[in-house]
Amino acid sequence: MGSVFRLIVKRIGMGILTLFAISIIFFLGVEALPGDLAEEILGQNALPETVAAFRKELKLDLPPHERYVAWLGDLLQGDLGKSLANGRPVVDLVGWRFANTLFLAASAAVIAVPLAILLGIIAALYRNSWFDRAISVATLSTISFPEFFVAYILIALLSVQLIIFPSISNINDQMSFWQKIHAIVLPCLTLTLVVVAHMMRQTRAAIINILASPFIEMARLKGIKRTRVIVMHAFPNALSPVINVIAINLAYLVVGVVIVEVVFVYPGLGQLMVDSVSKRDIPVVLACGLIFASIYIGLNLTADVLSIISNPRLRNPR
Amino acid sequence: MAFFKLLRKSPIIARIGLAMILLNIAAAILAPVIAPYSETEIVGDVWMPMSSEHFLGTDHIGRDMFTRLLYGARNTIAIAFVITMFSFAVGISCGFFAATLGGWTDLIISRLVDILMAIPVLIFALVVLAIVGNSIPKLVVVIALLDSTRVYRLSRAVAMDIEVMEYVEAARLRGEGTWWLMRHEILPNALPPLVAEFGLRFCFVFLFIAALSFLGLGIQPPTADWGGMVRENSGAITFGIFTPLWPAGAIAFLTVGVNFIVDWFLHVASGLKD
Numbered sequence: 001m002g003s004v005f006r007l008i009v010k011r012i013g014m015g016i017l018t019l020f021a022i023s024i025i026f027f028l029g030v031e032a033l034p035g036d037l038a039e040e041i042l043g044q045n046a047l048p049e050t051v052a053a054f055r056k057e058l059k060l061d062l063p064p065h066e067r068y069v070a071w072l073g074d075l076l077q078g079d080l081g082k083s084l085a086n087g088r089p090v091v092d093l094v095g096w097r098f099a100n101t102l103f104l105a106a107s108a109a110v111i112a113v114p115l116a117i118l119l120g121i122i123a124a125l126y127r128n129s130w131f132d133r134a135i136s137v138a139t140l141s142t143i144s145f146p147e148f149f150v151a152y153i154l155i156a157l158l159s160v161q162l163i164i165f166p167s168i169s170n171i172n173d174q175m176s177f178w179q180k181i182h183a184i185v186l187p188c189l190t191l192t193l194v195v196v197a198h199m200m201r202q203t204r205a206a207i208i209n210i211l212a213s214p215f216i217e218m219a220r221l222k223g224i225k226r227t228r229v230i231v232m233h234a235f236p237n238a239l240s241p242v243i244n245v246i247a248i249n250l251a252y253l254v255v256g257v258v259i260v261e262v263v264f265v266y267p268g269l270g271q272l273m274v275d276s277v278s279k280r281d282i283p284v285v286l287a288c289g290l291i292f293a294s295i296y297i298g299l300n301l302t303a304d305v306l307s308i309i310s311n312p313r314l315r316n317p318r
Numbered sequence: 319m320a321f322f323k324l325l326r327k328s329p330i331i332a333r334i335g336l337a338m339i340l341l342n343i344a345a346a347i348l349a350p351v352i353a354p355y356s357e358t359e360i361v362g363d364v365w366m367p368m369s370s371e372h373f374l375g376t377d378h379i380g381r382d383m384f385t386r387l388l389y390g391a392r393n394t395i396a397i398a399f400v401i402t403m404f405s406f407a408v409g410i411s412c413g414f415f416a417a418t419l420g421g422w423t424d425l426i427i428s429r430l431v432d433i434l435m436a437i438p439v440l441i442f443a444l445v446v447l448a449i450v451g452n453s454i455p456k457l458v459v460v461i462a463l464l465d466s467t468r469v470y471r472l473s474r475a476v477a478m479d480i481e482v483m484e485y486v487e488a489a490r491l492r493g494e495g496t497w498w499l500m501r502h503e504i505l506p507n508a509l510p511p512l513v514a515e516f517g518l519r520f521c522f523v524f525l526f527i528a529a530l531s532f533l534g535l536g537i538q539p540p541t542a543d544w545g546g547m548v549r550e551n552s553g554a555i556t557f558g559i560f561t562p563l564w565p566a567g568a569i570a571f572l573t574v575g576v577n578f579i580v581d582w583f584l585h586v587a588s589g590l591k592d
Contacts, residue, residue, distance in 0.1 A: 021433045029449045137331075140581060144573035146525055148532050148548055149566035152555055160558045167556055255438045262533055263552075274533045277448040285448040293437040300436075 008305050015301040022293050023075070026286055027068050075290070081283040083276075090287045093272060098291065100171065101261070101268035104184055105253045108191035113246055116196045120203025125230070127208060135200070142197035147256055151190045151263040158186060169264040187264040191256050199249040206241035210234050240311040247303030251296045328582060335578025342572045346395045349388040355381075357389040358540045365551075365559050374564050378551050387564060389542040395572075397458065397537065398524040404462035405519065409469025410512065414500045416470075417477035428474070431467045439464050439526065447535055457527075457536060465523055472515055476508040483507075514583045521576040528569045544569050 074081065080090035123132045142150070159167040165185045175183070210216065211234060219233045220226075258270030265271070273288035275281075325333070345352070354371075355361050359381065366376040374383035416424040434442070439461075446460050477500075480486060486503050494502075530536030531545030539546060547565035554561045 018433055018436045022437060025433065026445055029446060140577055141570075141574055144521075144577045145570040146528055146532070146545075146566065146573075148529075149563075149570045152548070152552070152562055152566055155555050156558075156560060156563065160555065251438075255440045258440060258444075259529055259533065273444055274535065277444050277533075277535055280448055280451065282448055285445055289441055289445040292441045296437050296441070 004308060007308055011304050011308070012301060015297050019290075019294055019297055023072060023290065024068070026289065027071065030282060030286075031064055080287040083284050084279075084281045090284050093284060094269065094287055094291065097267055097269045097272050100266065101257055101270060103180070104187060104261070104266065104268060105191070105250075105257055107181070107184060107188045108195065108253060109250055111188070112192045112195045112199065112249075115192070116199035116249075117203055117242065117246075119196070120200040121207055123200070123204045124207035124211065132204075139197040139201050142193055143201070145194075147190060147194055147259045148263050150193055151186070151260060154186050154190055155263075167264070169266045171267065184264075184266070187260045187266055190260050190263075191253060194256055195249050195253060198252060199245055202245040202249070203242055206245060207234070207238055209241070210238050213237075240307040243306045243310060244303050247299050247306070251299040254292050254296050254299075331578050332582035335575045335582070338571060338575030339579065342391055342395065342568075342575070345388050346391040349392045353382075353385040353388045355385045357385065357542055359385075365554050365557075365561055367559075375559075375561055377547065377561060378554065383561060383564060386542045386547060387544075387568060390544045390547055390565060391568065393537065393541055394524065394527060394531075394543045394545070394569075397454065397543075398520060398527055401458050401462045401465065401523050401527070402516065402520045404458060405465040405523070406469050406512070406516065408462065409466035410473045410505075410508075411500075412466070413470045413473030414477045414504055414508075415496070416474050417481050418496050418499055418504070424474075427470070431470050434464065434467045435471075440529070443526075443530065444535070447530075452535060452538070454537060457530070461523060461526060461530075465519060465526075469512075469515065469519065473508060473512060476511055477504050480504050480507045514580070517576055517580045517583065521573050521580070524576075525569070525573055 078091060080094065082089055083093060119135060123135050126132055155167045158165050166183060167186065169183045169187050171180045171183050216229060216233055219229045224233075257268065258274065260266070261268040261270040262274055269288055269291065273285060273292075276284040276288065325336075360379060361382050362372060362376045362380045364376065364378060364380050366372055366380070368375050372382050372384065374387065377383050377386060412427055416427045442464055443460060446464075447456075450456050450460070481504065486499060489499055489503050527536055527543075528545035528548075531543050532549050534546075534549055537543040537546055539550065544565040548562045548569075551562040551565075555563075
């Protein structure tokens with residue numbers, strides 16, 4: 001077990017290092033801005049005093065390395081700075097929106113993961129049947145559709161033609177759990193459709209890959225029952241690739257959620273980030289970017305750790 | 319000729335895909351000829367229904383939707399194409415350099431690419447666009463550089479395989495320079511997988527631009543582009559007017575076409591029979 005533990009610690013260390021590197025890149029990006037950030041954002045006509053105050057606010061009066069350390073220190077203590085647009089602390093803007101985004105993404109994941117795995121396994125077991133072909137064309141099309149196309153079709157059908165679900169998913173704290181669920185049905189459905197398509201295709205490919213390997217053929221030739229071959233021989237080996245598929249697609253939700261939130265005017269982190277980019281509210285954008293980045297890296301990390309644990313071959317590299 | 323031979327054996331899905339792409343390219347090239355009005359001309363009322371004068375109705379400020387859709391094809395496809403070319407130029411040259419030079423060059427570029435690939439392109443692009451601001455040239459550079467990381471991975475891997483071949487060794491012993499090796503020995507042999515990848519990358523870039531424009535951060539109005547047109551007209555959907563579905567559908571149409579072809583390409587390349 002010692003080597004597994006060391007491998008996992010090493011992998012987690014790599015993840016943290018990557019996050020660290022990304023924070024440096026973001027910082028250098030702001031740094032490399034042609035001219036002065038303060039003048040760029042405040043405009044040509046800003047008063048010198050305003051510019052000076054703004055520079056102090058962003059700590060632009062310090063040398064770069066000191067500024068980076070100060071910025072990172074604040075970040076680690078949970079101080080994300082102040083919004084340039086309205087002067088409010090970024091933490092206040094981000095906090096509840098982040099919870100909303102997690103709520104939406106988790107609801108989509110709860111539906112999508114079991115559904116996709118089930119469909120993927122069925123399609124792999126009955127390969128080249130009409131079911132497999134139909135589902136393959138359907139998923140290939142869904143993958144090609146941009147998220148907003150799927151979203152608007154769902155709105156046109158379920159909220160304009162049949163007036164069942166709202167086309168704007170505004171949720172707040174006064175609503176009960178079920179009211180919230182009703183409000184997010186359409187964005188949740190959009191995300192589910194897109195993610196299921198990806199996840200199902202990859203699950204199918206992973207299972208087919210295993211079913212084609214020699215040890216499965218061997219088991220069949222020995223005359224073992226089909227269900228036993230699948231449960232005892234194929235399943236343990238499929239676990240690691242399937243866990244990977246789940247984690248990768250949950251990470252994909254991070255991107256999908258940005259666009260879906262904009263379509264449905266959902267008060268989440270993605271919506272906030274897009275608004276802040278057009279306002280060029282850099283502290284807010286950086287905070288959102290770092291949150292999304294850490295979730296993404298965290299999910300990939302989880303996938304790696306789980307596959308190290310579930311796959312004995314990975315425990316002894318080389 | 320080999321292409322036509324391959325086409326004759328292709329499954330029906332791939333042929334449909336090819337037809338879909340050709341239709342889009344024709345629309346993009348012939349836009350000024352076919353389009354009944356000009357790109358930004360206001361010709362009618364807001365959100366007029368389909369009629370013989372306006373095939374697909376009008377948009378949120380009374381421009382002809384059919385005309386906008388044709389010009390949108392032109393702008394969106396052209397920009398996506400330029401970005402993909404740029405991304406391949408950067409990705410391939412960095413990848414080949416890393417593979418032929420090895421050592422520190424390889425190590426530094428590869429680690430940098432690992433970091434850039436560790437988070438989603440959309441998140442990275444949003445942060446960068448917030449910092450540098452927004453215009454078409456900036457958009458092209460930012461997306462091309464982010465996308466070139468994927469091209470780099472592939473071209474480095476392919477070049478690594480070719481680099482150890484005897485004919486490369488022979489050329490090197492002959493005293494040819496790195497640049498010559500890359501152009502005359504590695505590039506011709508690495509071309510087939512890179513061409514297949516081009517289709518995939520184009521599709522990705524195209525969808526990405528559409529998504530950015532939809533978020534209001536890509537190509538700016540009044541230039542017609544499909545993602546932006548969905549955004550501009552999105553309000554119509556709640557009145558039961560389906561105008562925004564036209565450009566959104568056009569995006570889906572083109573990417574489905576490319577994916578049909580790529581799917582078949584991958585199938586052929588993998589050498590599977592069933």
